[in-house]
Amino acid sequence: MLTQTDKPLFRKPAIFAELKNIIAAESTRNGGVSTAPFDSLNLGGSTTDKPDNVIKNNHLFFNALGIDFEQVAKSHQVHGAEILTADKAGRYEGYDALITNIPGVQLAVTIADCTPILIFDPARKAVAAIHAGWRGTVQQIVAKTLAKMQDSFGTAPEDCLAYVGTCIDECSFEVGEEVAEHFQSEHKRWDNDRNKFFIDLKKANADQLLSAGLKKENIEISMFSTVLHNDDYFSYRAENGTTGRMLATIGLVP
Known part of the structure; x- marks a missing residue:
């Protein structure tokens, strides 16, 4: 699990916390300079x-x-499944995984x-950062990213560590049949009272990691929710589309 402190600027996934050769973190909405409705650590330029x-x-x-x-x-990001092999820093267009x-x-x-997924291959010294909304999830962006790492770096999924980050949780992600039909039964729930489906993006993406070959004990899933913990995280849905953005980040230490 993640260690929570009072109004942190970011949280570091516990699965990476003891590693000295990578920097990995997920921002919160705290500690920035933006005013409402982007208060306060808005890191998104598309607002x-x-x-x-x-x-x-x-x-900051x-x-x-x-x-x-x-x-x-x-x-x-375009809610797709395109993957960029980033050989240098910079701003790119049209990729949902790097x-x-x-x-x-x-x-x-x-x-x-949407769900952030961070992956570290300690054997081949490679990393991945993935943005998986519901469209990216059904397009198997996590599985495709691991396959790309295998092709590019020789990554073996069983060596990897992964973090499935903070996103909208199942109890808050209410969708219609047009979205639910794209998900397997174990990743959706029908609610008779609301006459809607509820989707579990965390489980759907964690299961892609498992299916690709990661060990269950090498996967951490965030305990936080953008909706239920909206005082700490931005939520596009809970804030009706007018809100800030967080970042999930990972990199190898020079």
């Missing part, structure tokens, strides 16, 4: 927050991790209800 605030917040977050913002590689084996390139994905 109507003041751009200067977003830049200051990014520097990455500096707190001991990372120069110029080291960061991230992409404008992988690298280059120390000093800090991968990051933006989140505000």
Whole structure:
């Protein structure tokens, strides 16, 4: 589980916490300079927050991790399943997963209800950061990312450690049949009272990790929810689309 302190700027997944050769963290909404409704650590540029605030917040977050913002590689995400092999830092377009084996390139994905997944291969020294909304989840973006790591770096999934991060939880992710039909029965629940389905994105993505070959004991799943813990995390759904964004990040130490 993650260690919670009073209003932290970020939380580090426990599964990576003792490792000295990577930096991995998930931001909260705390400790930034943005005002409502983006209060306060809004790290997302695709909002109507003041751009200067977003830049200051990014520097605050990455500096707190001991990372120069110029080291960061991230992409404008499109809820797809395209994977970028990032050989240098920068801003990219159209990718929802990034992988690298280059120390000093800090991968990051933006989140505000969708599921972040961070992967570390300690044998081949490679990392991945994945943004999995419901569309990316049904497109098997986690499985595809691991396959890409195998092809690119020789990664063996059984060697990997993974974190399934903070997102909208099953009890809050109410969907219609047009979305639910894309999910297997073990990842959805019908609610007779609400006449709706509920989707478990955390389990769906964790099961992709298991199916790809990761060991169950090498997978950590966040205890937090963007909706249930909305005082600590941004939630696009709970805040009716007008809110900030968090980042999940992982990188090899130079």
